[in-house]
Amino acid sequence: MDLLRRFALVGLIATAVDVIALLVLREQIGLPIWIADSLAVALATAVSWVLHALVSFPDDPARRWYNRPAQYVRASAVSLLADVFVLSLLYELLHPEWWGALLVIKVPALVVAFVLRLVMYREAMFVTVRQDQQVPNPRIAAAGEVRLSVIVPAYGEADRIAHSVQRIRSALSSIESDGGLQIVVVDDGSSDATAAEAERAGADLVLKQEVNAGKGSAVRAGMLAATGRVVAFTDAD
Structure with missing residues (x-):
């Protein structure tokens, strides 16, 4: 019934x-x-x-x-x-x-x-x-120094990694001003100046893997090093 x-x-x-x-x-x-x-x-x-x-x-x-x-x-x-x-x-x-x-x-x-x-x-x-x-449900904020960390795995991206970093920072400027933004670039064993260009472009953290271990490995390394309460990743291009 x-x-x-x-x-x-x-x-x-x-x-x-x-x-x-x-x-x-x-x-x-x-x-x-x-x-x-x-x-x-x-x-x-x-x-x-x-x-x-x-x-x-x-x-x-x-x-x-x-x-x-x-x-x-x-x-x-x-x-x-x-x-x-x-x-x-x-x-x-x-x-x-x-x-x-x-x-x-x-x-x-x-x-x-x-x-x-x-x-x-x-x-x-x-x-x-x-x-x-x-009624809002009060939740304890997740641990982290900044609001968002963005992981950017890169391999052989010396010619465009700087542009990618700048675009990410521009697109997420509101988050950077409200909680903080961290851009983490992981150079996955590149033979060019990808890591140096990322640092020059203002990436907050640049990691360099000596051997090209693949995108998954680079993302994992970035996730482990990130300090954001929320962590995301995007391609370098």
Whole structure:
């Protein structure tokens, strides 16, 4: 049974409890109408809470709003007052003489209470959950001296490594001014002046591997030497 059907079933049961309790308390016991209706609505509310917990939401992982009794109590109190007010007013105006007439004037009270519950449940289900999601989750910053390290593996790139370093620094200037940027160039055994050109271009750290061990090895060496909280890599070209 899907959630909507379970919710509707519990609502019907709670309504039946409300109506039957009202008839017994008013017609059989003779309590004043406002006391009888208050007790009937309170009993139906308690039954509704228990049944919703057992039937409507037991397998629903997103039931944070329902696990907050204050929200439910607030909605229940408002709807109870509205129900009692409407029924008591109609009772005083119409003076029903038999139980069938009492049921007829109970209907508007049920409708008003239902609308109020619907509005307040919507607030609890949607507004409250949305507010929870907007609360930032405090996280401990990762270890590192700068915000971002960029690894640039290079092999035989003496003619363009300087341009690459300058482009990276220009593109990430906002990060450099807000947390810091580290550019790490790893010369993977080049026979030209790749390492020297990288240093001349302003790379923060230049590593030189004596033997060409491949791009993966160069990236790994750069990762191990980087000091950024976040580490990324890009090609030299």
